[in-house]
Amino acid sequence: MKKKLRILAGTLVILLAASVCFAKTIKIGFNISLTGDIPKVGEESKFAGEMMKNEINANGGLEVGGEKYLLEFIYEDNESKAESAVMVALKLIEKDQVLAIVGPNSSKQAIPAGQVCDDNRTPMISPWSTNPDTTRNRPWVFRAAFLDPFQGPIAADFAADQFQAKTAAVLYALSNDYSKGLAEIFRDYFEKKQGQGSVKAFESYGDKDQDFSAQLTKIIAAKPDFIFLPDNYNEVALIVKQAHDLGWKGPFMGSDAWGNSELMKLCGDDCVGQYFSTHYAAAGATGATREFIDKYEKLYGYQPADVAALTWDALQVVLTGIQNAGKLTGNIEKDRKNVRDGIAAIKEVKGITGNMRFDEQGDPIKCAVVVRINEKGEFVFTKSVCP
């Protein structure tokens, strides 16, 4: 036992010494939910981060101002809890002295963590949070996803064109602010477009529900032209199946939370032919996007969801920001400020979910796509909508 400990201590010392002697490092923190409600989302963020780190470090590191720096990523679990996200942000800022933070993904944690990062002057970028409050009036906080107010109308317009829909029904998750916000934006826009009362049913379900038959019975009785489902993919699989069991034959329309490789595994043939709006189309992707998908699939055994792609893009934004800063002084507060300014100064980043630049709030200006699920279960590009 003692021998083992000695070996351990020895290796640690050597590793530390090595990291100090041979290369300078850039530390970036990850504030992600590996446990709690949405462990899958945290896992994909982590994998995307690992991929990028290994790639860059294999090439000798990131070049900033003529010097090569190795990347070091610190993954911390925020348990899908608001207070834990705050603790993680503080730990990364104070204890690990990171240069920037990626995450949290879900708005419930991104809002308070964004407050902490803004107060402590550390650049933060949330890959997945779509709630406007995350970045509002916070110069230090950015995001990589488009916002709900942009996505809701896309679904409404697309459905009106594609299905000639005059009426709609919505089923959303009550305790999930993403789902609820999107549902309300959609309803308001659709009613403005098609007249009062055109959203015939506006139903919700609770935390961890798996049976939606009562809500669906109500919705089907209202006879809408289509059902809008701004829900997470695992719930979507159940909702679609149960709706078919209850005799629903019409179309569904979804949002970006559908975009997960697991959707088809869970949903099977029931989801074929449905449409949803998302950040990028996985099927028929070309160039860097294709490369990313293939590499990810080879490493981890499943297709990356949008959150993995967005994490990748968020990292690209951070690294571009670091490069824009010109050089690293070693004084962490100065460096953070330079990185923040570097990110804000970005003209355009060619991300795998599309090209982005940032508005004054730190939100990206980027396009959304609508995809169709084909018979092979791939998400095929149908239409692109740009702001």
Add this chain to the structure above:
Amino acid sequence: MKRFSVPALLLILAAGTVLAARFDLLDQYVQTIIMFIGINIILAASLNIINGYMGEFACGHAAFMAVGAYVSSVLNLVLFTNSPPLAGPFLPEALALFLFPVTLIAGGVVAALAGLMVAVPSFKTRDDYLAIITLAANFIVCNIFINLESLGGARGLMGMKKIVFFMSDAVDLPWMLIWVLIFTVLTVFIIRRFVTSTYGKGIIAICQDEVAAEIMSVNTDRMKVAAFMLSAFLAGIAGGLYAHILGYINPNSFGIMKSTECLVMVYLGGMASLSGSVLAAILFTLLIEGLRFVIPVLDSAIHLIPLVPDTYQLSQVVKWIIIPLLLVLLMQFRPEGIMGNRELADFLPRLRKYYKFK
């Protein structure tokens, strides 16, 4: 003079912490850990009134925390900022400092009224039936806050950080830390006085034998109301502090999981032991944070074993296996929690010289 040694020691410790925080000797992270320890002490000690001293099984403590958090936040937002639900501000910002404890206590009072929702059925229902009522209360309160659109609903409520900034603008001190320390000490003091008073001993009598207590002229119904309301009041205060530390609250933060954490702390410390609750809250908070540092070390350690594949990573996921496992093991060796019905003085009789514990 010896009588004052404990209060003096507490005062020195608290003042030291505040000064260290003021002059940046303690970083934000450590400060926040200290604050969460304080909040957890309040939660554990207040739940111990019901689950320890009264011997009931209440499992919806987070509901009262939610009420306190929302009420004090809304009061502060309306009074000092122009946030919804009402367009303010009604008072100058500098007053925030003086009115903060008032709003906090107001939150506690409303939480105590919500405690009546559980206290009144408890006259007749006992044991597991009461457990259900507390659980249902937890669901109901969360559902009410989710449906209150004016308070943000599922999106949550934010802007409480402004109040904290107003306070430090008025006098440059780490105010939240100070308030947490004050209210933590106050909570422990109140509960100690309460359960050792002749009046409060009625609660322990109910735990022993309700019928006998009733015969011996303890008004059990009134005692239960007092116990539930005090417990809810303190939980409400903890909620108010929590809201202002985070600067953001969300109905989902006060679900069953939060209630479970409170339960864990009470039984970890031992039923009907105030010092047990305090110790357990400290231990639990340090465990949650400490494991962030321990797990990476463990991860490197297991990779020294040749059998472990390199691809397998011990991630932060195991944190929530380790914590319950520790508690289960503790139960096997010390089935009555850390302290179990006893106080510090029962272990270390010499302490009695310095302080009257009973």
Add this chain to the structure above:
Amino acid sequence: MTENLIQNIFNALQWGSFYSLIALGYTLVYGVLRLINFAHGDIFMVGAYIAFFISAFLFKGGEGLSGGATLALTIPLTMILTSACGVTLERIAYRPLRRKGVNRLYVVITALMCGLILEYGNLAFLGASRKSFPELMDKVVYQVGPVSMTNLKIIVILTAVAVFLLLNAFVHRTKIGMAMRAVSYDRFAIPLMGISLDAIIVVTFTLGSSLAGLAGILYALSYPVLDPFMGAMLGWKAFIAAVVGGIGDIRGAFVGGFLLGFIEILVVAAFPSTFRDLIAFSILMTLLVIRPTGLFGLAQSTKI
């Protein structure tokens, strides 16, 4: 409106069946031990996962055995393995505590912790990906006018009723059942009658956990998305159902489960669905205030 009502009654019958099956497990253990086994919801989750692995292994996506044969093998195997899990929990976590005679609330909290360990252990070892349960039954949708039913729903409802009748017969007609009732009546007199207390408790846990396993299979067939936390909320709610029925009483658990299913579904049908929890739990609270010992629970008389 009437056709919706009929449809919703079917929905509620199916949903209530699951509550009933899980609540029966709670009640069995409680009746004998006076212990709320909070890990029960997670044992149900373990049952669903065991069923998933067995059926995926046998079915092989349609390459292996036929769906019916797979199901015929999966059901008994799952029930046996799940009950093994439940009995193991009892042996390593609850029994030592019972022997020491500690306050029963410490045992309750141990059960709660065991449930957490099962949830997060599953997450740590099987990863965060959700599992999709194979379709072992060809789904048939029966349309009778505006009301639609599937064969699976009918099977679920019938199974719940059959399990209840069998269990009731077992507890009231067999010697072991008699011993179980006797344990709940007077735990100290039982060993004096030459009956092993531990054996009875093992039988109880076996029964309760195998029911959870059965519920797990049916649940996975009806809602084929498995995740490590599927049992948590369901467990809490089934516990509520068991208590409202009158904890420790089999009829109570059965009726309580269906009652909760009906309340949840019909509240959504009649009111705005956002208020579901508020209204449903307020109704339950009111019920408990009117009947402090649940629907079938006996009033506990205290000797003075």
